[in-house]
Amino acid sequence: MAPNGRVDVVFYDTRFDPGIRSNDVVYTYSTDNGETWARNVRISDQSIDRRIGVWGINYDMTSPPSLASAKEHAVIAWDDPRHSDLSVADNLAVGGGLQDIFVANAQFSAIGGGASKAAKMIAAGVVGLLAVGLILLVVASAARGGSGDQAARRTRAEEPKPAGVS
Secondary structure, three states, X not given: OOOOOOEEEEEEEOXXXXXXXXXXXXXXXXXXXXXXXXXXXXXXXXXEEOOOOHHHHOOOOOOOOEEEEOOOEEEEEEEEOOOOOOOOHHHHOOOOOOOEEEEEEEEOOOOOOOOOHHHXXXXXXXXXXXXXXXXXXXXXXXXXXXXXHHHHHHHHHHOOOOOOOO
C-alpha cells in the first residue's frame, strides 16, 4: 500500500499468450480500499516466453512480480529470459537461458518540485556563465585572428628570396 492509501496490485496474466506458454505482467490499483479498481494495464512490453529459463522446468512458478509503492509512483520488477541466446544449445535445454530482471514505473504525479527557486537560480547562473564564456571565446578568437595574420605576413616578408630574384 502506498503512503497515500492507494492499493497497488501486480500479477502475471496469460490472457495475451499467443500459444507459446507465456505470460505478461499486469498492474492495477484502487484508491478506495478495494471498492473499485482501475483498469488492468499490461506493464511488460512483450510476452514473457516461459519455455526458456527456470520456469521451463516448473521450478519458479510461484514467484510473483515485485512491487514497491510510493505516493507518486509504483515500481514493478519481474524476471524475463528474453535476452537468452537461442543459438546456444544450453540455453534451449530445460531450465537453460538467462533470467534478467526488468523494471517498469507506473507514475501518478510529478516527482520533484520543478518550481524550486534554488533550481531556477542555479539554472540561471549556469546559463549566464555559458553566455559569458561564449562571449570571451569569440573575443579571444577575434584578437588572436588579427595578430596571427600580421605575424604570418611579417614572416613571409622576411623570408629570403632565391638567388637571381629581385
